[in-house]
Amino acid sequence: MKRLARDERGISLPELLLSMVLMLIVLGATLTTFTNFESDSARAAARNESQDAVRRNLGQIARELRNLASPNATVPQAVERAAPADLVFQTVDPVWPGGATQNAGNVRRMRYCLASDAPARMWMQWQTWTSIDPPTVPADTACPGAGWTGQQVVAQGVTNGSRAVFTYNATQATAISAVNVDLFVDMDPLRPPGETRLRSGAFLRNQNRAPTAAFTVAAAAGKVTLNGSPSSDPEGQPLTYVWMVRVPSGAEKRLGEGITCECPTNATDFPSQRLDPNTLPYKVWLKVTDPGGLSAVSPEQDVTIS
Secondary structure, three states: OHHHHHOOOOOOHHHHHHHHHHHHHHHHHHHHHHHHHHHHHHHHHHHHHHHHHHHHHHHHHHHHHHOEOOOOOOOOOOEEEEEOOEEEEEEEOOOOOOOOOOOOOOEEEEEEEEOOOOOEEEEEEEEOOOOOOOOOOOOOOOOOOOOOOEEEEEEEEEOOOOOOOEEEOOOOHHHOOEEEEEEEEOOOOOOOOOOEEEEEEEEOOOOOOOOEOOOEEEEEOOEEEEEOOOOEOOOOOOOEEEEEEEOOOOOEEEEEEOOEEEEEOOOOOOOOOOOOOOOOOEEEEEEEEOOOOOEEEOOOEEEOOO
């Protein structure tokens, strides 16, 4: 017993306490690693889910643009607002609302816009109606704005800033035939990885573009022949032609219709008074209109009577 009492083999209390402290440090570091891994995995899953949602919504925008509502005389073009962060257009609603409606084409108005908060959210708004003609575009340009039937967020964490969300192949709405969507998304700008760029686009196969008006003049003794065949329509649709003239007094008169106009210089329809070589040149121009109601007016040309 005395020998065992003098034996110093084993672990002393300070050593035991030190071992416990070291074990706690190791366990703490391990738990921290697992916690960070779990947090990173959750952020990555949220980022991937958000990007997948944005991709699906970009695909939806492209499908709606490809399915633009066929233009009519009331609304000759389906794209109604074409801004860098605000797009408004008419498309065909794939879901029939049911019940009585005069909107036989089941057309609805869609709006995609980028809010000004940071990181920004992209909103989708829509407007439906049951009348024959569509209502006017809501005047509120805020995003989201008032006057729409419904709305929802389609993209979060958008970091475009001053970079355009929508780009177009033309500056005039009536001439747009292609729309590109370019989104930069970062759900957590303070943590890596950086923003992701998601892009899509669509060719507007149903978009109606304005025609071009042009004509030639052939003056001969006794008549003037006007030929509007240089005019054209981007979609190859037939055009209607209206010929106009400004007589020396300044009055505007309608010459006639048709792709060509042969105007006898002594006829009362060329203008109302007889034309003769002693008059000043007459100003003649052509107005063409496509089946959708879009028109174009040619530059005036001088017509001198020989």
